[in-house]
Ligand SMILES: Nc1ncnc2c1ncn2[C@@H]1O[C@H](COP(=O)(O)OP(=O)(O)OP(=O)(O)O)[C@@H](O)[C@H]1O
């Protein structure tokens with residue numbers, strides 16, 4: 001009993017030290033930024049001090065403006081991601097499982113994939129106007145490809161030796177998919193999920209900056225027109241925080257789903 | 267002949283690679299009676315695994331005739347249990363789920379049999395472990411339990427105890443003999459260990475390489491349990507060693 005408590009406490013301490021170590025650089029940078037801004041060494045027009053940015057954040061929050069636009073952005077992201085990611089997953093599974101479908105579909109999909117993601121944004125706006133549809137479409141397009149390709153690759157990466165085992169165990173086609181193919185594809189699938197989230201996130205930002213009347217991106221481009229730099233910074237910070245948050249969620253999901261995996265933990 | 271479970275006539279197998287072709291088996295003739303314990307022994311690359319895979323129905327591309335219970339085999343299935351040279355566990359399933367595989371572990375009947383088998387292969391306490399947490403020998407015992415759960419009519423074992431230490435190996439040999447006596451499962455057991463071949467088999471099939479063919483079949487008429495130190499055991503052992511020397515002499519003649 002005694003031994004374990006003695007052993008535990010230094011571990012906790014060292015964990016705390018590691019967290020503090022990681023915080024030194026950003027906190028230090030923020031402090032320097034604040035001090036230099038106040039002393040007039042850097043232009044507060046281009047680089048408003050952290051305190052000013054925080055003030056703008058508080059103001060946007062209390063007025064309810066931030067929440068309103070944030071909700072709109074998140075809704076777009078979720079709808080676009082569900083449509084694009086869902087289709088990518090579905091196509092990836094079907095193409096991965098069936099050679100004839102692969103032959104029929106994959107060349108076309110690969111061709112479309114070669115078009116730079118954001119190059120079609122003006123076309124989408126032209127077709128669908130600056131309403132919700134063009135933005136959702138751009139987000140969905142971004143979400144589709146990484147999930148499609150990685151699902152398909154994951155399915156094709158099934159170990160032939162395990163496939164033999166499945167045959168000697170008498171798995172039928174459905175059991176083969178459920179008990180061997182899908183679990184084998186999970187690592188690739190999660191990678192696809194992560195990449196898809198990243199790409200569609202960029203799609204959201206671009207769509208909102210280019211042509212929108214609502215959303216965090218709109219808030220930013222609107223602020224830019226009035227030289228309201230602090231609000232632009234607030235927008236950047238929000239995009240960053242949400243990006244880190246979603247990535248962390250996927251990472252935790254990965255940790256749980258791949259707990260069987262024997263990989264280098266650092 | 268009437269109750270021969272495996273009957274192989276003039277069986278040959280050639281692998282076609284890009285430019286080359288390798289004859290792995292030539293003119294194999296073998297009849298195995300129901301409930302027999304056949305051990306197959308021979309140098310590396312003589313076609314032991316190839317023969318086993320054909321009997322399992324994993325490889326249907328051969329010449330000659332192979333019948334299981336008088337019928338052509340169209341593919342693998344749970345009536346032909348297979349234990350591979352490596353454990354080949356599903357890495358994302360823990361021990362008990364690997365054994366159950368497609369069967370529902372929450373079904374009390376399955377649960378009971380799985381627990382029984384875990385006890386038999388001495389893995390109690392590791393039910394929830396993942397394959398990466400097991401030693402090679404432990405993983406192979408899981409693979410054995412997985413095959414046994416399905417109560418196959420024929421159990422095909424490809425050097426199953428190669429990765430085990432001497433103690434576990436002796437234990438697993440006893441376990442296998444117990445199962446054989448209890449379930450009357452027909453066993454076809456590939457090994458490269460002469461002692462093991464004599465200890466387990468009631469006939470020893472000796473294969474020679476290039477191309478793989480039968481050198482001799484040695485019957486082992488000894489009561490079970492066998493004592494490895496007994497004179498009669500050593501006599502049969504010597505017989506097998508002699509056949510091996512003949513194979514070696516043949517090979518070095520080339
Ligand atoms: N898929 C394959 N393609 C081409 N040649 C093969 C293939 N599998 C086996 N062979 C060849 O067939 C021969 C017999 O192989 P097999 O695996 O049956 O040997 P083995 O007796 O099981 O050897 P070991 O004791 O090393 O496991 C070898 O010469 C090998 O090169």
Ligand SMILES: [Mg+2]
Pocket residue numbers: 314315316351424
């Ligand atoms: Mg082999």
